[in-house]
Amino acid sequence: MDAKHSSSPDYSDSPAARLLAWYDRHARDLPWRAKAGETPDPYRVWLSEVMLQQTTVAAVGPRFSAWVERWPDVASLAAASDEDIMAAWAGLGYYARARNLVKAARAVVAEHGGRFPSTEAGLRDLPGLGAYTAAAVAAIAFGERAVVVDANVERVVARLFAIQTPLPAARPAIREATDRITPDARAGDFAQAMMDLGSSICTVKKSQCLLCPIAVDCRARAEGIAESLPAKAPKKARPYRHGTVFWIERKGQVWLVRRPDKGLLGGMRALPTGPWADERPGLTDAPAKGPWVMLNDTVVHGFTHFELELALARIDGEPAASVAGEWWPIADLGTAGLPTLFARAADRLKGAGE
DNA sequence: GAAACGTGGTA
DNA sequence: TTACCAAGTTT
Numbered sequence: 001m002d003a004k005h006s007s008s009p010d011y012s013d014s015p016a017a018r019l020l021a022w023y024d025r026h027a028r029d030l031p032w033r034a035k036a037g038e039t040p041d042p043y044r045v046w047l048s049e050v051m052l053q054q055t056t057v058a059a060v061g062p063r064f065s066a067w068v069e070r071w072p073d074v075a076s077l078a079a080a081s082d083e084d085i086m087a088a089w090a091g092l093g094y095y096a097r098a099r100n101l102v103k104a105a106r107a108v109v110a111e112h113g114g115r116f117p118s119t120e121a122g123l124r125d126l127p128g129l130g131a132y133t134a135a136a137v138a139a140i141a142f143g144e145r146a147v148v149v150d151a152n153v154e155r156v157v158a159r160l161f162a163i164q165t166p167l168p169a170a171r172p173a174i175r176e177a178t179d180r181i182t183p184d185a186r187a188g189d190f191a192q193a194m195m196d197l198g199s200s201i202c203t204v205k206k207s208q209c210l211l212c213p214i215a216v217d218c219r220a221r222a223e224g225i226a227e228s229l230p231a232k233a234p235k236k237a238r239p240y241r242h243g244t245v246f247w248i249e250r251k252g253q254v255w256l257v258r259r260p261d262k263g264l265l266g267g268m269r270a271l272p273t274g275p276w277a278d279e280r281p282g283l284t285d286a287p288a289k290g291p292w293v294m295l296n297d298t299v300v301h302g303f304t305h306f307e308l309e310l311a312l313a314r315i316d317g318e319p320a321a322s323v324a325g326e327w328w329p330i331a332d333l334g335t336a337g338l339p340t341l342f343a344r345a346a347d348r349l350k351g352a353g354e
Numbered sequence: 355g356a357a358a359c360g361t362g363g364t365a
Numbered sequence: 366t367t368a369c370c371a372a373g374t375t376t
Contacts, residue, residue, distance in 0.1 A: 052372040059362065060372090093360025096374075130374045150372045168355080195372055204370070205365080235369085236357095264359065304359055340361060 015160065015217045016183040016190055022213035023193035028200075030057065031065050033192070040188070042116040043074045045141040046104075046123075049133045050097050057199070063092060075114055078105040086267050087337025095339070099267055100128030118142045140188035147179045148191035152198025157181075158230035159202060162219035166231035174230075202226075239306045243276040245299070245342070247314035247349040248288050253327040254350070255287070255319050256336060264303070271342050271349075272323065276308060287323040288315055295352055301341045308341070314349055 027033070032048035034040040047067065051060045067088065071077040077085070082102055089098035104126040108116055117123050120138035124130075129137070135146035149157075154167065154174050161177045163170050183190055201208045207226050209215045220226040248255040254271075261267050274285040283292055295312040302308075319325060328336050330350050338346060 049372065054359090054371055054373055055361080056363070056371050091361075093362090094373085096359065100374080128374070132373055136372070148372090151370085152372070192372090199372085266359090302361085304361090305357070 014183070015181050015214045018213045018217070019193045019197065020183070020186055020189055023189055023196065026196070027189075027192070028057075028196055031061060040141045042118075042137065042141040043077075044068060046116060046129075046133075046137050047101075049136050049140075050101055050128055051092065053097060053133065054094060055092060059092070074105050074108050074116070077101070078109040082267070087269065087335070090268065090337035091340055091343070093340075095266055095268055097128055099261070103127040104129065116141070118144075120144055120146045136188075136191060139191050143188060145182065145184050145187040146191075147175060147182055148187070148194070149175050149178050150195060152195040152202075153178055153191070155204065155230055156194055156198050156202045159207070159220035159226045160214065160218050162223055162225065162229070164225075164229065164231060166233050168233070170230060238302070239278075241276045241278060241306050241308050242280045242311070243308060244274045244281055244283065244286075244311045244313055245345045245349075246272040246274075246287050246292075247312070247346070247352075248272070248319050249314065249316050249330070249353060250318065250327070252330055254330050254333070254346070255323070255325050256328045256338075257287075257323065257325040265339050265341070268339050269328075269336050269342075270338065271345060272319075272325070273310070280311065282311075283313065286313070287319050287325075288317055289320065291315065293353075295348060297348055299341070299345045299348060301344065310341075310345055312345060312349055312352075314352055316353060 032044050048060065048064055051064055070088065071080060085102050086095065086098055089095060107126055108114060116137070117126070120134050123137050124134040132148065132150050135148045138144040138146040139148055157163070157174050157177050158170060163173055163177065165173060197212070201212050205227060209218070209221050209226060212218070215221055218226065220229050256269050257272050259265050259268050259270050272287040274281045274283070286292060292313040292315050295314065297312060299310045299312065300307065301310070333346055333350070
């Protein structure tokens, strides 16, 4: 091999070059990706990146398509009501994303003339855009050379450089290593290629190194430790909590409330509940006077940081005057935008009075 | 740095 | 079945 005397890096012989060549052949066809020759739409890039936070491509696909059909641009989204937006997000989880989505859309319209900021720093100031999303939108939508690090990139890079420090302590080293291999051109494609690689080949278990375009660069593969990386600190056990969910029915309608704007399931329509505690709260904080009928059944739902078992109580009657809420036709409950937890409880409760 | 914050798929 | 995990952000 001839020695190079140029001061510029030999781009053709780099992990980025190998990865981009692979991406040109194997990129996934996803609804939010611009097709060859198309200019990326920052609105679609932003929306998809927010939907994809901690959420699988499979779950996002149909939700993204329905969303852009209803709100095709940032102006239409900014003009929509909070209520409609929260209901449209129901089932996707992490509802702070939807609350921030509205705020960001309105900020883009009110403070940026309806156009997204085109730099990573400008994007970072919008609600709901953290280090990852700001970098991803800057790179994918605007072609900026940004260092994009998500969980896929963390895994690929930890293996590529055999970084054995456990997460999250390894993050600074991983970011620095990612910076070193990020190309000046096509940073957006590079980021998406890294994520495609991480999701399809360099997977958590059973990484398929024989198919990997940068296996030749990979130190973990050379050392036979790919699948043990990245190391992670052990997780804490999730506590188990109890609660009661209340179903008040009258003339084919059920009483729904809106949860407080902050906290778990914040801003979402819901069935009334009592406190969530270590012990079964029974009828504590019941939203109507008895006689409540307890179903001989519970709903168990796992959240990120605790598991919840809900007892199911129902009554035919009226809510107490102090309980704010609205009647909702039981036949149309699917349009109420209930989080999954309450949708599941409602499935058990409706019809239980017959 | 750690905890809060949802849900559904996979092994 | 239990445990882990996914294109993270905010406090």
